[in-house]
Amino acid sequence: MIVGIDLGTTNSLIAVWESGTSRLIPNTLGEVLTPSCVSVDEDGTILVGRAARERLQTHPDRTAAVFKRYMGSDKTMRLGTREFRPEELSALILRSLKEDAEAALGHPVTEAIITVPAYFSDAQRKATRAAGQLAGLRVDRLLNEPTAAALAYGIHQRDSETKFLVFDLGGGTFDVSVLDLFEGVMEVRASAGDNMLGGEDFMRCLIDHFFAHNKLPASLKSDHYFMQRLAAQAETTKRALSDSATASIRLSHDNTDYALDIDEATLERICEGLLRRLRDPVERALRDANLRPAELDNVVLAGGATRMPMVRRLVARMFGRFPACDINPDEVVALGAAVQAGLKMRDAALDEVVMTDVAPYSLGIEVAMELRDSSFSSGHFDPIIERNTPVPVSRVKRYFPITERQKQLSLNVYQGEARMARDNIHLGCLKIALPGLARDDSGIDVRFTYDVNGLLQVTATIVKTQETHTLIIEGNPGMLTEAEIAARFIALSELKIHPRDRIEHRTLLASAERLYQQLRGGQREWFGTQILAFEQALETQDKRHIEPVRKQFETLLNDMERDSFTVPHSDPA
């Protein structure tokens, strides 16, 4: 059985295709959203999910979050005594989800479809696949997030003909896709996006505003404890403003209380720049798909950040219509991934459905252009695969060296839309030795093959000799070789994961610890004793004893959270 996984910046989900429908699988806490956080416990075991997120505030130097933004790079994060690459942190999340699925389904899970932002680069996609491998999952297929959302939405409409746009604003990335559904064929017409724009950025705006409003020194930003607390509050405030007119942040530091009362209109004002950035990919996707907003039948929202009223308002004004909100935007991508898993398993229920995707960015090489007066101008970008070409695709173009009897040629491969190569993203370089003939005889056929997963293969063939060279897009910063993956897999396996049956309790304790940190004076002391009592109950390992204590403790926690400052709930709405 293949599962579908949404490996998100803020939250991750896992789902499965069963009995003709997609079903989300809950974690040990009974929730379908597992925060994408990893923490190393005091005893060295790994905590994933809500427990880790709580520890983001109490033990920020042993906890990591938002590491999806570093996928495809070499950046490591230090948790306790060990450095982790982003693939490894993601792998730990994936492993946890894998175990959740195995527990729910009752059999091993070895294969998964993982979603990636449509705009993820080659390196970022390979890192995602590597993360799957490190978690013991075979990832034969990567799926673009907006396409997944489209599948989840479209599967209910498979008999109709409709054109719609998916507006996917997640925690860290923004993707737009324009889709055309007819006769059960879901065709992506165009994709665009911004890899550095998500809900987290809106939060950062709020945090900056808090700093400005309270005239806090910039140096305070290096105080992890303070920042994590502030971040948690900002998150809750952001969500609160989706439902109520005003909300406030209250935080104390060094015995001073800081506060910020804010209403939705102000929030929109301070996030104006971000809202403007949302427009560009939408415009480009529509332009590339050759559609006007009026020709769309629907706009589908995906990603938790689309819950923000300001985003919904912007969407309504851009398109002149209210977006479709029937499917939970947090869940829609995972549900779609499960549909793709169903398609891959050739489930009979999905017989009449098929999906085609597109290459989201142009791919080409650096060339020199000959001008009318026979001079040359170098450094230009010549695309071989234009963006929004349906995939899989393979294109070949012939090039010639600049001078006669040229002995060597460097093929620099780029991805991007700019005219000059230097403004695009460099993917790799292939050096080819030429036979040293006249220009006209020294043609080279360069072939770009882009598969359904969005992975690129480049081959160059010297026409005269039919010698072929393949570019291995490896050894680039941000990418692991197969050997490195194998080695790290072994290393990761040796890490102890916190036992599943104790995660619920562990999470509760982590929340308690977090709350403890925020309390003061007598209240704090008293709460400390309550925690102790719970820990002692746990040590008895007697379920009948533990259960009622746990329930009581949980209720106490919730009460205290409500009473005191606007301390964030751990649950999303």
Next chain:
Amino acid sequence: MDNRHSFLQRLDLPDDADERSIRRAYARELKLIDQENDAAGFQSLREAYDVALVWSRHVAANDMGQPQATDATTVAPPEASAETAASTDATPEPTPHEPAIDHAIQGGEVFTEFMERCLGLSSQHPIIDTAVWERELRTGLADDRLVSILARDIYEHHVAHLLAEGWRPGHEALLVAAIKVFEWEQDRRRVLSLGQDGALLDAAIDQRTMFALQTETEQSQQRQLVLRLREPRAPGTRELLRHIDTLEIMIARFPDWLALIVSVPTAIHWRELNEQIPDWRRKLASIGRRKPAETSYEKQGSSFNWAWLVFWMIVGLARFASHSGGESGSPAAMSTAASADAVNLIDIGNQQLEQGKHSQAIATFTRAIERDPSNDMAYADRAMAYYWHQEYRQAKQDSEKAVSMNHANPVAYRARGLVAMHEGSHDDALADFTRSIQLDPDNAFTYYRRGLAYEANQQYELARGDAEKAIRLQPDIHPGAYALIARAHQVRGDKKKAAEQAEALLAAIPDRHYSYLTAAHIYDLLGRTDAALTTLDRGDKAAPDISLHMLRARLLPRADVAGRRAAIQKALSLNPREPEALDLRRSLEYDTGNYKAAINTATDALTDMPADSQERADPLMGRGIAYARLGQHAAAKADFTAARGVLGPNSATAANNICWYLAIREVEMQTALDNCNAALTLEPKHIQALDSKGFVLLRMGRYAESIAAYDAALALMPSLSHSQYGRGIAYRRIGKHKEAEADIKAALASDNSIATTFAGYGVKQ
């Protein structure tokens, strides 16, 4: 054998598949393919699908005139099917949204406000600060009305269009600002979505990038020139010579970008001025010495003077001595005898030309070239001879050669201009004639020809000016000059002045039959048939000729059968085998219903003509319509096909001419339609064919299609009064009176006799 296109075979579709069935077929086939493992299979299917879509749209566009014999059923309009599809599965109605037109208007409004603001700011001086432009552009973008994507698009389009119109003071800064604000450089394809303006901007931006990649020295040189080209004041010779190479390089490398950042007329003017600089002066610039001003010795007429030759020799030797190793100027020590011979021969050749002995003139000029290959006049004169001899390709070659040898030879430009006119390149002809006039300001013939070129460009006042100048210089230059003036007056509606030209012509050139023909034509143009006929009578006495009788036969009213017959008889008595007279007789027989006789006359005329000669076309067409009237449609069609065959089966113009021939006579309309469709298949943008098609469909009562065809023609040439009028009639026929009035009014405004013309075809309002 399966004759279907390969892509249709792949999708298993019939020849008349519409877009819907293509999509369905693609969906069906796609489900059978494993995309992940059979990438090649997917790609070939996708290719077939993409091609099929393009093909079906192309077919749909051409399908307007297809006979209803094939199915109206399979070609179901997409909207209808979508409705039926939606009804099976209750998809929610899209929430009603604001109509798109509001957003477009708003986009335009914001742009207008942007313009007003900028005009206000630039009242004293043009805005040359990019920051100011940027600020104003962004102010527009931040406007609330531009949240809508459509409105933003319109706004961007307007800015692009403003830039694409060409440079105006300050627009070079606007270009930089716009590129920044709209990010045209970041995304190659963004600019291209702005249509034609976008394509121009795209090229300009590319070129701008290339500019920045040049060496610092090159850039700074070019920058100096650019600044200078924004000023209207003309350059001095020294300055010009200093910059001219840079200018040429810039034009070669950055033509589109240059057009956006400097004044194009100024740049052209610089080039023109440069052409006029004498070679010696040009070379002086590199030597750095001055010579006393000398009388221009480049003046080259067709009569050569021995004294000039001697002078040339001296100067030539002097030049040879004064520079060494420079670019090749005129060859140094040339044999005096040979050059004298050449000059002599040129003289003889010109005399032969004047006597109308074209072939001999060509031979003579060729000998002149052999004697002195460096004599550009020989080439120029030979070009003229070739032109009169109707050997246009050779004429073009020789004129190009002459121009390249000497930028100051008026005859060379004149010849090249004549060839350009023949090829229909009016603008090129204008440029060449203008240059020729610059070099030889008293040549009446060139003015006359340039007048014709202006007329072809519909620049009637300029045409008239030139014709008048030609006549002033030489009153007997050509009857055509008077006719040109008459036509120019007629277009303006001044019939009186137009008529005066006829008399002026006859007064100036009373002894050539051609004058009487032309004068008669002038009267005919003004609708004064009586005066035309009287003129022909006068011609009979003063300069009798067969052509006068034939014209009379044409001008006499249709009803005057006896008169026409008499005129034709007179013509045939002068030359029984005259093809035009025979054709007139056939036409008369056709008009009087004697179809058999018409067929016989036409057959008779054809016997004189060689098998593949183009002149067979007229009698074939004439015979064809006679057959049609007799109900012998097969024979008729055979003749029409044969006519098209001799005119050129791949000639869109020929097909169109046949279509038109039939259309105005209202014979074999289906064949007419087939022919203009054939013309459009050969050349989809053939304006005349589109106009003909509109007319045919109008006649066939297929008004909606007629309007569509006229729309297409007017899209290509919005000022085509013929199409406009026709469309107006079609609108009227379907009851759209407002549109009809608008069209008819516009057509009459540009050609006040269009209603009469159409009435002549039998189409009245």
